[in-house]
Amino acid sequence: MGSTAAAWDGAMIRRLLIAGAVTFLVLFLVLPIAVVVVSAFSQGWAVYWGAVSDPEALGALRLTLVAAAVAVGVNTVFGLAAAWLVTQYQLRGKNMLISLIDLPFTVSPVISGLIFVLLFGSRSSVGQWCIGHGIKILFATPGIILATCFVTLPFVARELIPLMQTQGNQEEEAAVMLGATGWQLFWKITVPKIKWGIVYGVVLAAGRAVGEFGAVSVVSGHIRGQTNTLPLHIEILYNEYQFSAAFAVATILLIFALLTLVVKRYLELKTGHRGGR
Numbered sequence: 001m002g003s004t005a006a007a008w009d010g011a012m013i014r015r016l017l018i019a020g021a022v023t024f025l026v027l028f029l030v031l032p033i034a035v036v037v038v039s040a041f042s043q044g045w046a047v048y049w050g051a052v053s054d055p056e057a058l059g060a061l062r063l064t065l066v067a068a069a070v071a072v073g074v075n076t077v078f079g080l081a082a083a084w085l086v087t088q089y090q091l092r093g094k095n096m097l098i099s100l101i102d103l104p105f106t107v108s109p110v111i112s113g114l115i116f117v118l119l120f121g122s123r124s125s126v127g128q129w130c131i132g133h134g135i136k137i138l139f140a141t142p143g144i145i146l147a148t149c150f151v152t153l154p155f156v157a158r159e160l161i162p163l164m165q166t167q168g169n170q171e172e173e174a175a176v177m178l179g180a181t182g183w184q185l186f187w188k189i190t191v192p193k194i195k196w197g198i199v200y201g202v203v204l205a206a207g208r209a210v211g212e213f214g215a216v217s218v219v220s221g222h223i224r225g226q227t228n229t230l231p232l233h234i235e236i237l238y239n240e241y242q243f244s245a246a247f248a249v250a251t252i253l254l255i256f257a258l259l260t261l262v263v264k265r266y267l268e269l270k271t272g273h274r275g276g277r
Helices: 002-040 045-052 055-088 094-101 109-120 125-132 141-152 154-167 170-177 182-211 214-220 230-239 243-271
Strands: none
Touching: 002 243, 045 243, 055 094, 055 141, 055 154, 055 182, 055 230, 055 243, 094 154, 109 125, 109 141, 109 214, 141 182, 141 214, 154 182, 170 182, 182 243, 214 230, 230 243
């Protein structure tokens, strides 16, 4: 009798937890996505296509992809170098280095954008030097790329460091004893072992870069057709009460997000674990 009651209570708790999880997903994931899609097509296909094919929207998409591509490329190189340094060498301050890599996770994107404004603004010595040499950082593409690099900096490194720590360096040590050079060691031994971790980190960084708003908003200047990324372009459309157009452009970001999730899930299935670990 007692075991039956306990089993019934366990089943009820399980059903309540499932119902709660499903309700949460519907309210905070499925419903918002549905609202975006329905609102985007609320005025018909012609309005939707006009919004996503508008020259300003295409320019914002182009700038978003350029900033994301550069940021991901830079941070992939940095992530590989940082992970190699942390896992292959014994050095003082290793924990401090790892903490610094994690810094963009803890700093508000708006604050990080403000840091670049203070660093490259006309009142700083660095900003004055840039202005004197005709180098424009703020309110231009370089500033947007720098802000995007900052917010996406940890992703590749934080995927590779625990992966390389788990794998150890026995194979590298054996290769060195057999006479392998540094480049042979890196390309023939290390990279094949961590390739899925690299791809996983790149996917996460790309998804973050495409959707970045706060830091980019501070350094961009909101110049239409020049320094607006897709998130900033959506904000402008929404503030101008062009709701259907704003939601239409938002579906582009939604597609990027869904593609990121699909690739992320594929990599998890491919590697058998998160991040290839």
